[in-house]
Amino acid sequence: MTTTTPIEAVQSGLSEYMRSARGRVEGALAGYLPGESASAACPARLAQAMRYSLLGGGKRLRPILALMAADACGADAEAALPAACALEMVHTYSLIHDDLPSMDDDVRRGRPTCHRAFDEATAVLAGDALLTLAFEVIARDVRPTSAALACVLALAEGAGPAGMVGGQMADLEAEGQPDATLGELEAIHRRKTGALLRASLKMGAIVAGADGPTLRALDVYGHAVGLAFQIVDDLLDVQGDEAKLGKRVNKDHGLGKWTYPGLLGLEGSRRHARELADEAVGALDLLGGRGDRLRALALDLLERDR
Numbered sequence: 155m156t157t158t159t160p161i162e163a164v165q166s167g168l169s170e171y172m173r174s175a176r177g178r179v180e181g182a183l184a185g186y187l188p189g190e191s192a193s194a195a196c197p198a199r200l201a202q203a204m205r206y207s208l209l210g211g212g213k214r215l216r217p218i219l220a221l222m223a224a225d226a227c228g229a230d231a232e233a234a235l236p237a238a239c240a241l242e243m244v245h246t247y248s249l250i251h252d253d254l255p256s257m258d259d260d261v262r263r264g265r266p267t268c269h270r271a272f273d274e275a276t277a278v279l280a281g282d283a284l285l286t287l288a289f290e291v292i293a294r295d296v297r298p299t300s301a302a303l304a305c306v307l308a309l310a311e312g313a314g315p316a317g318m319v320g321g322q323m324a325d326l327e328a329e330g331q332p333d334a335t336l337g338e339l340e341a342i343h344r345r346k347t348g349a350l351l352r353a354s355l356k357m358g359a360i361v362a363g364a365d366g367p368t369l370r371a372l373d374v375y376g377h378a379v380g381l382a383f384q385i386v387d388d389l390l391d392v393q394g395d396e397a398k399l400g401k402r403v404n405k406d407h408g409l410g411k412w413t414y415p416g417l418l419g420l421e422g423s424r425r426h427a428r429e430l431a432d433e434a435v436g437a438l439d440l441l442g443g444r445g446d447r448l449r450a451l452a453l454d455l456l457e458r459d460r
């Protein structure tokens with residue numbers, strides 16, 4: 155029988171684990187990128203733009219969730235590294251495209267956005283190339299082949315029209331519309347932010363060969379963590395520090411976006427995020443002590459400042 159370690163003890167080791175996992179992910183990401191000089195593999199300028207955005211910072215939350223899920227399901231987290239890298243490539247593509255002049259963000263991860271550092275066409279192509287490379291990495295490096303196929307499906311579902319891209323569309327359509335209900339707001343963020351986070355956990359678990367009940371528990375955890383993460387994102391847009399976040403703040407209100415602070419107020423949003431984090435922690439009972447790190451992460455995300 156596995157026993158759980160006091161959550162404070164796990165939380166105190168979490169930042170060291172995250173730092174080390176980030177380092178492993180970034181090393182692997184660098185290895186997947188085409189070289190920066192012109193080659194048959196990739197034109198130089200495209201390679202430079204892909205590298206600029208993919209290796210330009212970020213919390214690496216999605217790959218870390220995949221590694222943690224694999225570990226919690228009893229696998230060597232290294233086995234989940236290719237899937238983890240594919241997730242970060244898809245996430246980075248979405249940020250590059252999200253920043254484009256139609257949305258017009260000039261700072262991302264503390265540096266000029268891709269289209270400011272290069273040009274608009276190169277940024278579109280760098281996003282396209284990262285999205286495509288993600289699926290190449292899974293097909294080439296996730297093993298066994300049955301896990302690769304399941305990861306391709308999980309990533310496509312999480313990132314595509316039923317997931318992130320559909321959520322982005324719904325978010326754009328909601329701009330300037332009359333006030334949302336909590337259910338309507340959740341329906342957007344379940345897809346826009348939550349679907350890729352859930353796919354991250356699922357892909358880690360798939361690589362580890364997890365059974366159905368474990369996959370379902372991780373999905374409940376991912377659903378709750380995804381919404382809590384978005385609430386904190388909305389709070390940081392109101393109260394965060396641009397220098398720490400590496401991006402502009404106070405954007406949502408000007409765009410007429412539906413947000414949690416707009417709907418629930420600051421205190422109500424914090425309370426709801428806490429309830430969701432508690433729900434996420436509770437969802438992992440089945441994993442016993444193996445879920446400790448994921449539990450600590452759910453609580454830690456409430457305190458993030460970037």
Ligand code: GRG
Binds near residue numbers: 249251319347
């Ligand atoms: C509308 C032109 C156009 C493109 C849209 C599909 C897409 C491109 C965007 C998806 C929506 C999106 C960007 C969702 C992500 C939301 C979010 C919370 C981003 C921030 O994630 P963090 O905090 O970022 O994990 P770091 O930089 O730490 O990786």
